[in-house]
Amino acid sequence: MYFQYPLELIGTFFFAISGALAMQDKDHDWFAAGFTGFITAIGGGTIRDMMLGSYPLVWIGDIHFLYAVLAGVVMAIIFFRLFIRLRRTFLLFDTLGISFFTILGVEKAMSLGVRPEIAAIMGMFTAVMGGVIRDTLANELPVIFRKEIYATACLAGAIVYLVLDIHTPLERNYNLLISISVIILIRLLAVKFKLALPGFRKIR
Amino acid sequence: MYFQYPLELIGTFFFAISGALAMQDKDHDWFAAGFTGFITAIGGGTIRDMMLGSYPLVWIGDIHFLYAVLAGVVMAIIFFRLFIRLRRTFLLFDTLGISFFTILGVEKAMSLGVRPEIAAIMGMFTAVMGGVIRDTLANELPVIFRKEIYATACLAGAIVYLVLDIHTPLERNYNLLISISVIILIRLLAVKFKLALPGFRKIR
Amino acid sequence: MYFQYPLELIGTFFFAISGALAMQDKDHDWFAAGFTGFITAIGGGTIRDMMLGSYPLVWIGDIHFLYAVLAGVVMAIIFFRLFIRLRRTFLLFDTLGISFFTILGVEKAMSLGVRPEIAAIMGMFTAVMGGVIRDTLANELPVIFRKEIYATACLAGAIVYLVLDIHTPLERNYNLLISISVIILIRLLAVKFKLALPGFRKIR
Numbered sequence: 346m347y348f349q350y351p352l353e354l355i356g357t358f359f360f361a362i363s364g365a366l367a368m369q370d371k372d373h374d375w376f377a378a379g380f381t382g383f384i385t386a387i388g389g390g391t392i393r394d395m396m397l398g399s400y401p402l403v404w405i406g407d408i409h410f411l412y413a414v415l416a417g418v419v420m421a422i423i424f425f426r427l428f429i430r431l432r433r434t435f436l437l438f439d440t441l442g443i444s445f446f447t448i449l450g451v452e453k454a455m456s457l458g459v460r461p462e463i464a465a466i467m468g469m470f471t472a473v474m475g476g477v478i479r480d481t482l483a484n485e486l487p488v489i490f491r492k493e494i495y496a497t498a499c500l501a502g503a504i505v506y507l508v509l510d511i512h513t514p515l516e517r518n519y520n521l522l523i524s525i526s527v528i529i530l531i532r533l534l535a536v537k538f539k540l541a542l543p544g545f546r547k548i549r
Numbered sequence: 550m551y552f553q554y555p556l557e558l559i560g561t562f563f564f565a566i567s568g569a570l571a572m573q574d575k576d577h578d579w580f581a582a583g584f585t586g587f588i589t590a591i592g593g594g595t596i597r598d599m600m601l602g603s604y605p606l607v608w609i610g611d612i613h614f615l616y617a618v619l620a621g622v623v624m625a626i627i628f629f630r631l632f633i634r635l636r637r638t639f640l641l642f643d644t645l646g647i648s649f650f651t652i653l654g655v656e657k658a659m660s661l662g663v664r665p666e667i668a669a670i671m672g673m674f675t676a677v678m679g680g681v682i683r684d685t686l687a688n689e690l691p692v693i694f695r696k697e698i699y700a701t702a703c704l705a706g707a708i709v710y711l712v713l714d715i716h717t718p719l720e721r722n723y724n725l726l727i728s729i730s731v732i733i734l735i736r737l738l739a740v741k742f743k744l745a746l747p748g749f750r751k752i753r
Numbered sequence: 754m755y756f757q758y759p760l761e762l763i764g765t766f767f768f769a770i771s772g773a774l775a776m777q778d779k780d781h782d783w784f785a786a787g788f789t790g791f792i793t794a795i796g797g798g799t800i801r802d803m804m805l806g807s808y809p810l811v812w813i814g815d816i817h818f819l820y821a822v823l824a825g826v827v828m829a830i831i832f833f834r835l836f837i838r839l840r841r842t843f844l845l846f847d848t849l850g851i852s853f854f855t856i857l858g859v860e861k862a863m864s865l866g867v868r869p870e871i872a873a874i875m876g877m878f879t880a881v882m883g884g885v886i887r888d889t890l891a892n893e894l895p896v897i898f899r900k901e902i903y904a905t906a907c908l909a910g911a912i913v914y915l916v917l918d919i920h921t922p923l924e925r926n927y928n929l930l931i932s933i934s935v936i937i938l939i940r941l942l943a944v945k946f947k948l949a950l951p952g953f954r955k956i957r
Binding site for chain 2: 784785788799803806808809810812813816819889890891892
Binding site: 376377398402404411484 | 803804805806867868870871874885889892893894895897898902904905908949
């Protein structure tokens with residue numbers, strides 16, 4: 346896919362914006378905006394590569410990712426009001442981001458020779474772990490534990506990708522399209538219809 | 550010890566159950582139960598191996614650990630009420646788990662050539678870090694900072710194992726028995742008699 | 754610089770004291786004091802080296818760092834009242850610590866062949882990440898997100914060091930002196946005059 350590299354950078358850019366905006370209710374300063382933007386954008390891939398022992402980390406080996414983060418943070422500071430008004434648009438960007446990062450994470454893990462079950466987990470980690478670290482640092486319950494289906498959509502898309510990749514002769518580009526669409530669809534339907542997984546029963 | 554591998558899997562299984570049950574008061578869903586079960590079960594060994602630079606991580610190199618986690622989470626979802634009623638039994642399982650994981654962690658670290666002091670810390674990390682990450686993600690004070698002696702028991706058992714291993718000709722199996730018993734005893738006595746380490750003095 | 758190694762150990766010692774004192778309002782015990790002292794002192798360098806894939810970690814390869822931590826924790830327990838009274842003195846020690854650790858982190862990263870932009874981030878991480886982990890475990894908003902300029906001072910000093918190192922023929926020892934002074938000055942002036950970066954605008 347010719348567009349993979351620019352899309353990765355664009356995904357990093359959007360994740361950095363969403364991370365920089367994440368702590369806007371904490372009365373934080375520019376540094377905090379930059380730090381959370383950075384963590385959100387590169388956290389997932391960093392956890393994945395550190396768990397797989399794959400060095401150098403993507404953003405350490407290729408400086409363009411750092412610039413994409415910086416650009417996102419600067420945009421978030423300058424166009425703050427606009428982005429807050431566009432919050433609904435952001436749901437779309439975030440969804441595009443996690444769907445794309447999931448499948449890229451799966452492919453990276455598979456290329457390092459792990460089993461498909463592990464690759465599916467690594468795909469999900471790539472997409473959601475940046476947000477988990479961001480929320481944990483901000484003293485909030487991580488997004489993946491909140492009601493709407495989020496990480497589960499990533500996991501489902503990762504499994505679809507792996508099943509099609511291993512058990513069918515489907516070409517990679519079509520597979521990417523299908524599995525990314527699965528994540529986007531599940532996520533957007535979950536938000537629209539407030540779908541949630543069955544709750545774990547509480548005592549009493 | 551012939552039983553080491555199955556015991557490791559069983560320990561992982563029980564840790565996954567306790568992790569999945571841990572967030573039951575947070576109104577979380579099946580995914581969150583699975584995620585916390587996974588983190589609790591594999592977190593400690595993952596931290597240890599990432600700090601030691603020992604790749605592949607245990608659960609990435611051997612898929613059976615992932616299945617043990619899945620089995621534990623499914624059990625926790627199905628037999629939820631039973632497990633809550635058996636909470637006292639669980640203290641025993643958790644204690645068995647941390648004592649066994651501590652000594653396995655010590656041995657793994659020693660086999661990688663670190664000094665005994667470091668191996669003792671790695672043993673304790675193996676046992677408690679999964680719970681630390683789980684509690685931190687759930688926005689709770691980690692279990693190791695709460696009153697009862699917990700991590701300290703692991704550290705004590707690790708030191709007993711290392712002293713006996715290095716300074717006596719005691720056979721490994723007997724050493725395992727002794728040091729694991731030390732951890733279990735300290736922990737159960739601490740819970741029964743509400744023992745605690747001296748408190749760090751507060752201001753005023 | 755002949756004094757580098759002893760200064761590293763002394764920095765570790767002081768960070769361990771400040772970490773052990775950090776949770777004094779949480780009614781924690783000696784173990785918790787030791788654990789937070791340990792995390793605070795070795796956390797930043799550990800994160801840096803794990804991200805760079807540089808093994809063994811400093812404190813695993815050289816046992817003296819562990820002893821420096823232990824000495825710091827024991828000091829904190831024994832001289833608790835004294836240290837609390839000396840809190841203002843501690844600001845100075847902490848500032849010396851972060852300034853020194855920042856530049857050491859930058860140099861370590863550069864010696865591993867990463868780009869200067871990455872080395873600057875690694876320098877800052879070395880100085881502040883121990884405190885970030887400590888605060889996150891203690892369920893508090895990390896120090897770097899609070900009002901006064903803290904991590905930003907480290908980043909500024911790291912950039913000064915790198916610019917002088919790459920673009921001037923200045924000798925290393927002078928560069929160390931200058932860049933460390935920059936961090937100390939920014940930090941102390943920020944505390945004295947309550948300087949802060951521009952706040953990220955809140956909604957309404």
